[in-house]
Amino acid sequence: MGLAVVLALLVAPEDADQGISQRIFYLHVPVALTAYFCFGLGAWKALRLLSTGEQRYDLESYVAIHQGTIFGSLTLITGSIWAKASWGVWWTWSSNQLVLFLVLFLFYCAYFMLRFSIEDGPRRARSSAVYALFGVALIPVSFLAIRLAEDFIHPTVFTREGPQMTGTMFLAFCVAWVAVTLLAYVLYRVELAGKRLDIALRELREATS
Amino acid sequence: MIVARGLERRYGGRRVLAGVDLVVQPDDVVLVTGPNGSGKTTLLRILAGLVAPTRGELELAIDRSRIGFVGHEPLVYRELTALENLDLFGRLYRVPERRERIGMLLERFGLWDVRAVRVSEYSRGMAQRLALCRALLHDPDLLLLDEPHASLDAAGAALLDEELARLARGRALVVATHEPERLSALAPRRLALT
Amino acid sequence: MTYVSDVVALTRKDLRVELRARDTLPAMLLFVLSTLVVFHFALPAGTGATAAYGLLWVAIVFTALLGLSRAWVPEAEHGVLDGLVLAPCDRSAIWLGKTLATLAFLLAAQVVALPAFVLFFAPLDATALAGVLLADVGICAIGSLLAAMAAAGRARELLLPLLVLPLAIPLVVGGVGSAVSDDGGRFLLFLLLYDGVFAVLSWASFEYVITE
Structure with a gap:
């Protein structure tokens, strides 16, 4: 993580067009990719739950999606800062990535609402799992929809032929990506361990009472 | 036909059914007794396959489609008539010679004259008798009844006792009830939940 | 073949229940017409047809939500859903029957609403x-599944729109695109893709959400 910060801030050459603001790219894109990865992991665990019926996958799926939502929110925030730095506005509908994350953010907030409203048990686990699977189907479908919507919402305002990344930029990007993924994994394990401890404690308390 | 070991069910942190063992043989009559909240309904719903146990094992040596279930509620559409309800469920249960079977059941439970009346206009007792018709449509080998006397008047309850005596021949009954003495003629086994 | 006859029987039952109770369809009709009138006042003069098409889609989505929120009410009364789950028929047939019935109500509402839209605002x-x-x-495909899911929750009327709306965004894109774009065919293709993906997903997952 530290190495990633050093590389991103000091080593990678500045982008000629965007200057210092471009450096947030090294945070924004890895965070976004990690969020996708977490949502994917949550859906995979959900699929395992539905196929095996083992309840432990419910918690794993929930924690993965929780992490995904945290990283998704971070993507929105870093993306918003980037938009402010490069275009002078906090929000722009012309960034497909940002719009997609807004849709996903709404979707996964609804996922948490669903979980809170159904009583704990196998039914909640299965309903949440089904909704999580809808989520991974929604990601490509929404992406396609947002691309299509450009057609009538803002016909080609920005042509983005991004500059090619140089060797050091690419290296910095990869290190940042690995660092963020590791961070997500550690957070995932920590939250999972915490939640499992909670459940074990509750069962223990019931058993003794 | 049923072997259940250590059935347990939790809702959230609440345990509504704790460690129940039950064996049901064909021709058995089992009365499930116990105070309100002891898990009678949950046990029957687990046996019917409506609720999965949180813990424990349930072995069914009988196809799910051979089970009949009478719950607290009649499980029929309010806005449909008795005939329409039974026709729909008869289709879904693949009942052979549906029309004749439905007519016979409606006669037997005294609902033939109101067969074209919507269930929403039925009294609770009539709805309960229709629920029995619905549960018996496919001539099940195992009949699960959750407090079948609850909403019946004296005449209806007497009719039900007669019917249950008839039904007990050649099939297994599991009855959750507050009035076990009503069915003592069937020489039942008792399962007391606490 | 029994699958088809199960679905037909279940759909026909829903239509019959609605014909008797008249709970849903009149409400949907009145809602969509009122919304169109509200739009007249919400659209400043000179905004043109394009904005109207956008609002038409808002009306369609919310009318569908209104119908979907009532979709499983007949089953919630008298515990009928238990009765359906107990039956040995394929559980996805229950979903398909409900989807078709809801679709029929939505189309019936639109038979009135779309001509009204053409009369008030712009041609289609x-x-x-x-x-x-x-x-x-x-x-209707995703909605009848999500409505069954929401019915198990506490605040089901509140929950359903929250569950459906993020999933409905691509549908709105496809719908508005097919109305305003020069190349509407692309959007129809996209809608077809959406329907395919989510109908299969809902069909396959329904049995998991209705049992406890």
Whole structure:
């Protein structure tokens, strides 16, 4: 993580067009990719739950999606800062990535609402799992929809032929990506361990009472 | 036909059914007794396959489609008539010679004259008798009844006792009830939940 | 073949229940017409037809939500859903029957609403109508599943729109695109893709959400 910060801030050459603001790219894109990865992991665990019926996958799926939502929110925030730095506005509908994350953010907030409203048990686990699977189907479908919507919402305002990344930029990007993924994994394990401890404690308390 | 070991069910942190063992043989009559909240309904719903146990094992040596279930509620559409309800469920249960079977059941439970009346206009007792018709449509080998006397008047309850005596021949009954003495003629086994 | 006859029996039952109770369809009709009138006042003069098409889609989505929120009410009364789950029929047939019935109500509401839209605001061509039809299929397919899911929760009326709306965004894109774009065919294709993906997903997952 530290190495990633050093590389991103000091080593990678500045982008000629965007200057210092471009450096947030090294945070924004890895965070976004990690969020996708977490949502994917949550859906995979959900699929395992539905196929095996083992309840432990419910918690794993929930924690993965929780992490995904945290990283998704971070993507929105870093993306918003980037938009402010490069275009002078906090929000722009012309960034497909940002719009997609807004849709996903709404979707996964609804996922948490669903979980809170159904009583704990196998039914909640299965309903949440089904909704999580809808989520991974929604990601490509929404992406396609947002691309299509450009057609009538803002016909080609920005042509983005991004500059090619140089060797050091690419290296910095990869290190940042690995660092963020590791961070997500550690957070995932920590939250999972915490939640499992909670459940074990509750069962223990019931058993003794 | 049923072997259940250590059935347990939790809702959230609440345990509504704790460690129940039950064996049901064909021709058995089992009365499930116990105070309100002891898990009678949950046990029957687990046996019917409506609720999965949180813990424990349930072995069914009988196809799910051979089970009949009478719950607290009649499980029929309010806005449909008795005939329409039974026709729909008869289709879904693949009942052979549906029309004749439905007519016979409606006669037997005294609902033939109101067969074209919507269930929403039925009294609770009539709805309960229709629920029995619905549960018996496919001539099940195992009949699960959750407090079948609850909403019946004296005449209806007497009719039900007669019917249950008839039904007990050649099939297994599991009855959750507050009035076990009503069915003592069937020489039942008792399962007391606490 | 029994699958088809199960679905037909279940759909016909829903139509019959609605014909008797008249709970849902009149409400949907009145809602969509009122919304169109509200739009007249919400659209400043000179905004043109394009904005009206956008608002038409808002009306369609919320009318569908209104119908979907009532979709499982007949089953919630008297514990009928238990009765259906106990039956040895394929559980996805229950979903398909409900989807078709909801679709029928939505189409019936639109038979009145779309001519009213043309009369009040702007014309609709064949592509736009095809877009409405395809989006209807999509929203009913996911909606009848999500409504069954929401019915198990505490605040089911509140929950359903929250569950459906993020999933309905691509449908709105497809629908508006088919009405306003020069190349509407692309959007129809997209809606077809959406319907395919989510109908299969809902069909396959329904049995997991209705049992405890």
